Amino acid sequence: MAYFIQFEDKSLGENTSLATLAGVKANFSSLTNIVLTNHASDLHDKYANSGVKTVLYQDENFTVRDLAQTAEFLFNLLKNSNDTYIFEDSKLGNLVAARLAAKLAVPFIPSISNIKVGPNSVSLSREIDSTKVVRLSHLKGKGVISVAINGVVEKAKAEVSEKPMTISAEEPATYVEKRDAGNDLLFAKTVVAGGKGLQDAEGFKPLEQLADKLDASVGATKAVTDVGWLPVSRMIGISGVSVKPDIFYSFGIAGAVQHTTGMDQSKHIIAVNTDPTAPIFKLADYGIVGDANQVIDQLINLV
Amino acid sequence: MKIATIVKSELTDPKTYTTHRTKVFYHPEKLFLSDSDKAAVELAVKIAGNNGQVDLFTLEQGEVGVRVLHEALAMGAASATEFVGSDPNDPANAYLAAEKVSEYLKDQGYDLILVGDVVGSAPIAAYLAENLGFNLYENVTRLSPNWEYETELDRGQLKGKVQTPAVLTVEANAIEPELPSFPALEAAQKQTIKSVALNLDTEEASEVVVNQTQHPHVIWNLDEEPDAVEKLVAALRQDGIMK
Numbered sequence: 133m134a135y136f137i138q139f140e141d142k143s144l145g146e147n148t149s150l151a152t153l154a155g156v157k158a159n160f161s162s163l164t165n166i167v168l169t170n171h172a173s174d175l176h177d178k179y180a181n182s183g184v185k186t187v188l189y190q191d192e193n194f195t196v197r198d199l200a201q202t203a204e205f206l207f208n209l210l211k212n213s214n215d216t217y218i219f220e221d222s223k224l225g226n227l228v229a230a231r232l233a234a235k236l237a238v239p240f241i242p243s244i245s246n247i248k249v250g251p252n253s254v255s256l257s258r259e260i261d262s263t264k265v266v267r268l269s270h271l272k273g274k275g276v277i278s279v280a281i282n283g284v285v286e287k288a289k290a291e292v293s294e295k296p297m298t299i300s301a302e303e304p305a306t307y308v309e310k311r312d313a314g315n316d317l318l319f320a321k322t323v324v325a326g327g328k329g330l331q332d333a334e335g336f337k338p339l340e341q342l343a344d345k346l347d348a349s350v351g352a353t354k355a356v357t358d359v360g361w362l363p364v365s366r367m368i369g370i371s372g373v374s375v376k377p378d379i380f381y382s383f384g385i386a387g388a389v390q391h392t393t394g395m396d397q398s399k400h401i402i403a404v405n406t407d408p409t410a411p412i413f414k415l416a417d418y419g420i421v422g423d424a425n426q427v428i429d430q431l432i433n434l435v
Numbered sequence: 436m437k438i439a440t441i442v443k444s445e446l447t448d449p450k451t452y453t454t455h456r457t458k459v460f461y462h463p464e465k466l467f468l469s470d471s472d473k474a475a476v477e478l479a480v481k482i483a484g485n486n487g488q489v490d491l492f493t494l495e496q497g498e499v500g501v502r503v504l505h506e507a508l509a510m511g512a513a514s515a516t517e518f519v520g521s522d523p524n525d526p527a528n529a530y531l532a533a534e535k536v537s538e539y540l541k542d543q544g545y546d547l548i549l550v551g552d553v554v555g556s557a558p559i560a561a562y563l564a565e566n567l568g569f570n571l572y573e574n575v576t577r578l579s580p581n582w583e584y585e586t587e588l589d590r591g592q593l594k595g596k597v598q599t600p601a602v603l604t605v606e607a608n609a610i611e612p613e614l615p616s617f618p619a620l621e622a623a624q625k626q627t628i629k630s631v632a633l634n635l636d637t638e639e640a641s642e643v644v645v646n647q648t649q650h651p652h653v654i655w656n657l658d659e660e661p662d663a664v665e666k667l668v669a670a671l672r673q674d675g676i677m678k
Binding site for chain 1: 564678
């Protein structure tokens with residue numbers, strides 16, 4: 133049994149992605165999604181289609197500004213079970229996960245990129261920076277992990293229930309949003325980006341559909357934002373934003389250095405372009421030489 | 436004020452680990468004191484001032500442990516201790532190591548424990564805070580003289596006031612460390628390092644193995660292989676990139 137633990141604080145932008153929930157679900161057959169929130173009534177529909185049984189713990193005073201109280205609530209909730217507790221590999225996820233692990237006196241294994249669930253243990257791989265090695269740990273009993281894995285969001289029905297939690301109204305810290313906090317592209321785990329190879333602004337509609345399926349954010353090259361097919365805030369590259377997602381899908385982008393400077397640190401790059409000599413293929417883990425629009429349509433049907 | 440700073444190295448050179456087929460080779464000569472630990476030591480020395488004391492500890496082993504302690508001693512710390520018998524990068528038994536370290540530190544009167552935030556190292560700060568009953572402040576990017584701190588989150592910052600005794604994890608940009616002088620470096624090299632055995636149960640230890648899901652660089656041609664998209668999706672699923 134495993135629990136995926138998330139926070140939905142309406143006053144903060146530090147929420148978990150559905151793609152991570154989908155990725156965790158693909159690994160654990162018995163999974164419960166626990167959501168600590170201050171606006172449960174807004175969340176029923178979102179999780180009713182997540183395919184994972186979800187329990188929303190509601191208190192209007194809840195805030196992740198109080199990390200200690202959040203961890204204390206989780207400790208009291210989970211102390212008598214003997215399971216794996218999973219958080220997203222984000223700064224907030226890791227802060228609460230570490231506190232919970234310390235309270236439970238169990239291992240905390242952060243930044244896991246691959247999970248194998250065996251009969252007696254869970255094998256966890258963590259990439260060691262830019263090396264060619266991974267650290268392999270085996271969780272034999274109760275433990276806390278944080279994961280950087282992504283799945284495809286399936287629209288499957290799931291049971292959603294709501295329970296009260298009691299949180300005091302104290303706030304030991306204030307939260308100040310970063311200037312660019314509103315730009316999803318900067319924080320997305322998956323980015324789907326399009327270039328002039330998508331032909332016209334209409335070509336971005338299927339890309340947005342694909343992004344919806346992958347819980348991804350849509351990016352573009354400067355050439356695309358210059359002609360107004362997408363707003364400038366979506367521009368990736370030397371004149372725009374730099375992104376470092378887990379997965380970067382590049383459609384109809386040749387890969388000029390002005391663009392790749394903003395995405396070449398992505399963990400996995402998948403490229404589609406009609407030109408087999410396009411520089412983007414040098415960066416790609418996987419690529420398809422072919423029409424990007426055609427590939428996007430096929431991907432929408434396949435994932 | 437009495438401050439303990441737990442220092443470690445940082446993997447900045449990908450050749451710290453090299454591979455040949457399934458074998459992994461470790462090159463500790465490429466590891467040095469991490470930038471965030473330099474910030475932690477600098478912050479500790481500034482807070483301690485003339486009347487306080489900064490003691491260094493490390494869970495690094497062998498030559499790496501000695502190197503990071505010498506580097507940190509040159510920045511103005513008073514003493515250095517290495518904990519022997521643990522891997523500072525192994526998250527699987529970090530809680531056991533933290534338990535032993537907490538036992539060692541608990542009656543020594545520390546007001547503050549500073550730890551650098553190093554990507555890839557095992558997280559021990561929360562365990563130390565829990566075991567010692569200290570407050571915990573992580574990802575600290577700023578600490579003012581009147582104890583106001585800022586914690587870095589993905590899209591914003593938490594701001595509040597540190598209540599001591601406390602454990603703080605410090606980001607590299609929290610303070611700009613001063614370069615140690617040559618006499619300080621020379622004196623640090625001569626300073627004695629104390630060793631304390633942790634005697635950990637290593638049954639739960641993790642292992643470093645070759646990454647079998649290396650970047651494959653496979654390119655299909657849609658004209659020649661009409662099922663290229665199916666092959667792409669299958670490959671992404673097999674590699675765990677798409678679940």
